[in-house]
Amino acid sequence: MASIKDVAAEAGVSVATVSRVLNDHPSVSADARARVLAAVGTLGYRPNAVARSLRTDQTHTLGLVISDVMNPYFTELARSVEEEARALGYSVIIGNADERPDLQDHHVRNLLDRRIDGLLVSPTDGGSPLMLDAVRAGTPMVFVDRWIPGVEVPVVRADGEAAVRDLVAHLHGLGHRRLAIIAGPAATTTGQERVAAFRAALHAYGLDLPEDYIGQGDFQAESGRRVTEGFLDLATPPEVVFAADNLMALGALDAVRARGLRVPDDIALAAFDDIPWFVHTDPPITAIAQPTGELGRAAVRALVDRIEGRPPQSVTLPARLVVRRSCGETAPPERPAPPERPASPQPSPVTNRSQT
């Protein structure tokens, strides 16, 4: 692979001059510039980013450590992060923590070793010593979606409180009184906040959130299945299951289906995080949608501000409720209502409509 020396030789100038034209330095003669550019062309020269980074101490690279790439929410987040970063002249390296603190540390360490200019993280846990050290060492950092309390790092996230309140209002209006939640890990802020918001909203309606109705999940599908099975085994099962993320909702759906039960007739289901497929599930799933793309872009802007010496800003954007049919509402107008179906074994107070 041609190096700057080869270009210099070919153009008959020094490497300093080559470097200057490559970096658009003003003081280069038109003649020198032309000869260098020609040499670059004939040699197919491309500057070695590794050498450049070593010299300039900047990689123009952002690290993004997310909890789970397979989760469509994080996939979309990653995509918007890369887009905005590219627009601002940065590349991004993604590390997938898979909800495992040890893997998260692996990626943070790897990214730090590569001397990325800044780190975007959606922490899987309360903050490992490594992560805390990185913050203390002054690594430009921004938390997205989840954050670590007590750490001086800007946070870009969605506030789901109002949407959860809307959800509970919707459920209460449908006549549901026994509401359960599949929670995310208590070590994550989103894990805690969603339960807290749900409980607070229930209280506003004079409803309780008994221990039995809080299932401990880990944001992955399998835990949603397991927790839902537990709910269904209860002497008095809940009428509604609210999954704190879309993957656990998938697991819940699997569990309900495995018992030959129906949503929403036998049990209603709602999820935090909306995805395109929720429109087409049987039935379409009521969900709380985050402004994912906006979050990713805002996070990149905050991080790049920090990197480039401008004051970074924390951002909180509202999530919103998207009502569909998984909690028992009436069929939408575009589909003709089918004939009444016999009541299901364990009737809920909801209008029973078959899903055709």
Place this chain on the structure above:
Amino acid sequence: MASIKDVAAEAGVSVATVSRVLNDHPSVSADARARVLAAVGTLGYRPNAVARSLRTDQTHTLGLVISDVMNPYFTELARSVEEEARALGYSVIIGNADERPDLQDHHVRNLLDRRIDGLLVSPTDGGSPLMLDAVRAGTPMVFVDRWIPGVEVPVVRADGEAAVRDLVAHLHGLGHRRLAIIAGPAATTTGQERVAAFRAALHAYGLDLPEDYIGQGDFQAESGRRVTEGFLDLATPPEVVFAADNLMALGALDAVRARGLRVPDDIALAAFDDIPWFVHTDPPITAIAQPTGELGRAAVRALVDRIEGRPPQSVTLPARLVVRRSCGETAPPERPAPPERPASPQPSPVTNRSQT
């Protein structure tokens, strides 16, 4: 950030010795090793990967350029690639081409500039000059899923021919005779192959694949919607739509739903690429499943073999048909069959079963 010099000073040895213990070089006294390790600990020293790469001319990094991260198939592929790479001591940097040749080139260039050790690519098109140059220049490369004909690069992919044959047999058995396909871009091998396999399978049953029944999509949801609308507007619409990937199937579903039509009663649907949500759509979607994780792992192994001087191997794994209900088969046993529903406006020869 502490450098190797600081460690040397702290340990009272030369940087050469520090480097040796860091790289597990045998000829270091136990005493020196201990002092270095202690110094590393107290300084929290981490070797600068950028400097190391410049010196050793290897980054222990693989580039992965995929067509679309938002496609669950590629997400899973990316995940398995990262896992296997990590197991073999490599990191991976993902570039998302978003089915755009220009973006693909952007990422390839970026990755090459970073001097990745090898490149895994699922080409969006027939091969840009840049990509061809990279191959000619000797960049270790392996194609995954899609490939570029006539280029001397190992290919790791799934063979869907048998599965497509099984699908057509299934459809034919159900009485369907007018089968249409939403094709992927003709510039991609998978775009072409799936149409070819479909056509061949149809011929085996004495069926034709008329031009009208080949809709040109681009592997993204919106094109699936558009093409499906076209099919539905035909004087004689097809009885079955086979989407060449899961995203276009999503779009097809959107289009069918927007017309107030039902799958499979009004039109049957099948997709290439299976995803967990297909179990829960209304109705569950019949799909051709690729051994995605295996493909990702095999691709990494081939690339690392090539990088480390072993002969790389092309790998072809079979895809398989997963029959569900979107083409009209009878309801599965675990769900009691509901009462007969009135025939739909445009009846197909298929047994009509409502989906409840």
Place this chain on the structure above:
DNA sequence: CTGAAAGCGCTTACAG
């Protein structure tokens, strides 16, 4: 076993 030195490919004051 250990250290001094060269060199990877760049960038950037410094001097002219």
Place this chain on the structure above:
DNA sequence: CTGAAAGCGCTTACAG
């Protein structure tokens, strides 16, 4: 406007 030189943080023959 241009070039020689230093230096970024490592690794690795080479000599001892």
